Amino acid sequence: MFDRHPIVSTNDPEEARSRVSQTYREHGLQVSDQAKRFRLTHNGMVVGGIGLYFMSYGARVRISPGVFEDFALVQIPLRGAALDRIDGTAVDTHQGMGSIAGPDSSLEMEWASDTSKLVLYIPRHTLEGAAFALSGHPSHGEMQLRPAMDFTLPAQRSWFGLVRSMVEGIGQNSPLMDNPLVSSRIADTVVLGLVANQWEDPVQQVAHGPLEESDAVDAVIAMLEDSPDRTWRMVDLAHATRMSARALSTAFQKKMQTTPMGYLQQVRLRGAYRDLYAATPALTTITEVATRWGFAHLSRFSAGYREAFGELPSETLRR
Known part of the structure; x- marks a missing residue:
């Protein structure tokens, strides 16, 4: 994966640790007695402000990056399995089950020898921007993310489809991925979907209830009439009315015989x-x-x- 974008390939554990630290952060790397099979393959690139990487060590390894501060790490096994301990919570990852360690989270990992992963590096400010877009209020540094990502569930499976489209674009050297306007929009959608699925918003849990349907529709009409030049999205309108996008669209269709868009x-x-x-x-x-x-x-x-x-x-x- 990402063969056209190599970062490092080495059978020297110390070189591997040093070079991978340049991508993420300083960490400890312990190789099992299968050291003779050790070979790091690390490919990938930054697209639209987020990093997409392929990683494989070829041997059983234990990785100790400690506490993250300014980024989140999404790990999606493509082969094999790994045990990720995120803030003390154990997540057994494999094909169909990934993990995410958010900013300020501690992470310890044990990779099986045949494990390869797709890894997403997402800066803290990007996550916080997505949280604000979804909730309408700043996260105030509180980005509590559910660590397990079960890709057998519809929402997570749909999100992974977005990620796969980025991966395919990079692999095929798609001109769209070279266009900053396009790649940043795709990356923004990926991060928004991730935050929508995994973020435990403490304010949303105690928020006021949604507007009445008629009031919500009137509010949306006023917003669209007042600012038709704005790049409106259903998520913006839904959060402004404290309704789900589906409920708002249904109410709008019922009253106006059309959708908000x-x-x-x-x-x-x-x-x-x-x-x-x-x-x-x-x-x-x-x-x-x-x-x-x-x-x-x-x-x-x-x-x-x-x-x-x-x-x-x-x-x-x-x-």
């Missing part, structure tokens, strides 16, 4: 109509107006515009 498109189309109607044709282009209102695909914009107003954008502009 569908309503946002209607708001933006009305804005585009006003701009085109007031514009001087010689000084304004349809592409300019469409882009201003967040429509990247001109053909889709024109089709939606015609459905909404019964005419093409060019007809409105010529009036």
